[in-house]
Amino acid sequence: MYVVRHDLALLQASCLTAVEVPTPGLQLEELHAGQMGEVAETYRALDHRHPAGRPERRFANGLRFGRLWMGERIAGSLWVVHDGHRYIDELNWRLPVGARQFWLRDVFIAPPLRGQRLFLQMLHLVARQWLAEFECAWSDVDWDNAASMQAHRAAGFVVRHRVQSLDVNGQVRWRDPLVPWPAPVGALAPERRLLWLRGERLRQHREWVA
Numbered sequence: 001m002y003v004v005r006h007d008l009a010l011l012q013a014s015c016l017t018a019v020e021v022p023t024p025g026l027q028l029e030e031l032h033a034g035q036m037g038e039v040a041e042t043y044r045a046l047d048h049r050h051p052a053g054r055p056e057r058r059f060a061n062g063l064r065f066g067r068l069w070m071g072e073r074i075a076g077s078l079w080v081v082h083d084g085h086r087y088i089d090e091l092n093w094r095l096p097v098g099a100r101q102f103w104l105r106d107v108f109i110a111p112p113l114r115g116q117r118l119f120l121q122m123l124h125l126v127a128r129q130w131l132a133e134f135e136c137a138w139s140d141v142d143w144d145n146a147a148s149m150q151a152h153r154a155a156g157f158v159v160r161h162r163v164q165s166l167d168v169n170g171q172v173r174w175r176d177p178l179v180p181w182p183a184p185v186g187a188l189a190p191e192r193r194l195l196w197l198r199g200e201r202l203r204q205h206r207e208w209v210a
Contacts, residue, residue, distance in 0.1 A: 001168065001169055002168075002169060003166060003167070003168050004166070004167040005164065005165075005166055005167075006090040006091070006164060006165045006166075006167065007142065007143040007144065007162070007163075007164050008088070008090065008091075008140050008141065008142060008143060008162070008163050008164070009140065009141050009142075009143050009149065009159045009161070009162055010138070010139075010140050010159070010160050010161040010162075010163060010179065011138065011139045011140070011141060011152050011157040011158060011159055011160060012136055012137070012138050012157065012158060012160045013123075013136060013137045013138075013139075013152075013155060013156040013157040013158070014135075014136045014156075015156055016120065016123055016124055016127060016137065016155060016156045017120055017154065017155050017156040019117065019120060019121055019124060022121060023070065023116055023117075023118065023121060024071075025069070025070055025071040026068065026069070026070055026075070026118070026121055026122075026125070027068070027069045027125075028066050028067075028068055028069075028122060028125035028126065028129060029066065029067050029068075029069060030064060030065065030066050030130070031065050031066070031067060032059070032065075033056075033059035033060075036055065036056070039055050039065060040055075042067045042074055042077050043077070045074040046074060046076070046077060046108055046110050047110075047111075048077065048108045050106075054210075057209065057210045058079055058105070058210040060210075061084070061085075061087070061208065061210040062081070062084040062085070063079045063080065063081055063084070063105060063210055064079065064080050064081075064082055064130065065077070065078075065079050066078055066079075066080070066122070066125075066126065066130075068109075068118065068122050068125075070113065070118075073110075074110070075109065075110055075113050075118055076107070076108055076109040076110060076113070076118055076119075076122055077106075077107075077108050078104060078105070078106065078107040078108070078122060078126070079104075079105035079106050080102040080103060080104060080105060080126060080130070081097045081102065081103040081105065082097065082099070082101070082102045082103075082130060082131065083097065083098065083099040084096075084097055085097060085186065085208075086103040086105075086138070086140075087208040087209065087210060088140060088163075089205065089208070089209050090165050090167065090173075090175075091163060091165050091173070091175045091176070091187075092173060092175070092187055092188040092189075092195060092197075092205060093178060093179075093185060093187045093190070094185060094186035094187055094208060095181060095185055096181070096183040096184070096185070096186075097138065098135065098183070099131075099132070100131060100132070100133045100134060100135035100136075101131075101135050101136050101137065101138065102126055102127070102130070102131065102137055102138070103137070103138040103139065103140075104123075104137065104138070104139040105210075107119060107122070109122075117154075119151050119155060120154065120155045123137060123155060137157070139152055139157060143162060160179075161179045163175075163176045163179060164176050170197070171196065171197050171198065171202075172194070172195070172196055172197070173194070173195040173197065174193060174194055174195075175193060175195065176193075177193065178190045188201050188204060188205060189201070
C-alpha cells in the first residue's frame with residue numbers, strides 16, 4: 001500500500017504584472033494536435049521530459065500548447081486551458097475556465113534563460129494573442145515549491161485556495177471540500193470527502209487526466 005499527500009495552492013492573477021523592459025525578439029507560436037513532431041522537438045530543445053502519451057491526452061482534453069521563441073532559439077513552452085476545464089486529478093475536480101480566462105499547465109523556461117522574466121512575458125503574450133479579452137489567469141502549484149510560488153507571485157498571482165488530499169493506492173481519495181467556484185463544477189461526486197475510484201468513476205478519471 002502507498003499513501004501520497006497532495007498540498008496545492010490555487011492561484012489567480014486578475015492583473016498581470018507589467019513588463020518594464022520587454023525582451024527583444026520574443027514570439028509565441030501555437031502548435032496543434034497535428035504537429036506532434038514539432039511538439040516533441042520543442043521538448044527535446046528544452047531538455048524537458050514528459051510522460052509518454054501526455055501531449056496527446058492534453059490536446060484531446062482541449063488544452064493549447066505554445067512554444068516561446070527568442071529570435072531563432074526555443075526559449076520555453078507552456079500548456080493552457082482556455083474556455084474549457086482544468087481537471088485537478090489530485091482532488092478529482094473539473095473546474096470550468098471561461099473564454100476570458102486561462103489556466104497555466106507545465107510552464108517551462110530553458111534553464112540558461114531563467115531570471116529574465118520570460119515566464120511573465122509569455123503570460124502577457126497568451127493574454128494578448130489567444131484571448132479576445134483578458135479577465136484573469138489561474139494556476140496550481142505544489143505548496144512547498146518555493147521557486148514556482150515566487151515566480152507566480154512576481155507575475156501578479158495571489159493564493160485563492162490551499163487544498164489538500166490523500167491518495168491511497170491510486171484508488172481512494174480523502175480530500176478537502178470543494179472550493180467555492182463561480183460556475184458549476186464537473187467533479188467526481190463533489191459532495192464526498194472520501195472517494196473511491198472504481199468502475200465508471202475510474203473510467204471518467206482516466207479520460208479527464210491530462
